[in-house]
Amino acid sequence: MEAANKGCCCQSMKAQDERYQKLADIIARYAGQPGALIPVLHQAQEVFGYLPHDVQVLIAEGLDVPLSEVDGVITFYSLFTSQPRGKYTIGVCMGTACYVKGAAAVLEELKQQLGIDVNGTSADGLFTLEVTRCVGACGLAPVMNIGDDVYGRLKPEDVREILDKYIQAERQADA
Ligand code: FES
Numbered sequence: 001m002e003a004a005n006k007g008c009c010c011q012s013m014k015a016q017d018e019r020y021q022k023l024a025d026i027i028a029r030y031a032g033q034p035g036a037l038i039p040v041l042h043q044a045q046e047v048f049g050y051l052p053h054d055v056q057v058l059i060a061e062g063l064d065v066p067l068s069e070v071d072g073v074i075t076f077y078s079l080f081t082s083q084p085r086g087k088y089t090i091g092v093c094m095g096t097a098c099y100v101k102g103a104a105a106v107l108e109e110l111k112q113q114l115g116i117d118v119n120g121t122s123a124d125g126l127f128t129l130e131v132t133r134c135v136g137a138c139g140l141a142p143v144m145n146i147g148d149d150v151y152g153r154l155k156p157e158d159v160r161e162i163l164d165k166y167i168q169a170e171r172q173a174d175a
């Protein structure tokens with residue numbers, strides 16, 4: 001057990017180093033070019049999955065822009081996030097049809113089950129919870145999607161079973 005954990009740790013540190021090396025390459029490619037910040041942030045987020053503070057600092061230094069500007073761009077554009085994201089994004093539709101059919105109760109149940117608020121990520125790193133506008137499946141209201149899977153006519157009591165499917169799949173993949 002202990003040996004397995006040590007292996008995991010080394011693997012993860014190695015993966016991290018590779019990510020920081022990729023970041024350095026991205027910054028070097030764009031340094032000195034006008035309008036570099038957004039493409040660099042975009043590519044850095046592809047590498048890390050999100051934009052943590054230390055990555056923001058490296059980008060600010062590498063592109064010679066104030067950290068406040070980096071932070072401002074991340075805050076302004078919703079495609080950027082400074083928070084880690086789960087493997088699966090859960091989107092609960094809060095469009096009118098879904099809202100009327102009880103989407104708020106489904107959302108509440110998800111928050112309870114995952115122990116997070118909207119835009120939060122579960123402690124196991126599996127799920128990020130978001131609300132969405134109408135996803136065009138109003139006939140199935142209330143609707144949520146998890147990754148590419150769509151679930152309709154939801155009731156709060158369906159939530160546990162649906163989440164368990166992903167949790168079980170993850171455990172099997174790790175086994
Ligand atoms: S309002 Fe939810 S799918 Fe249209």
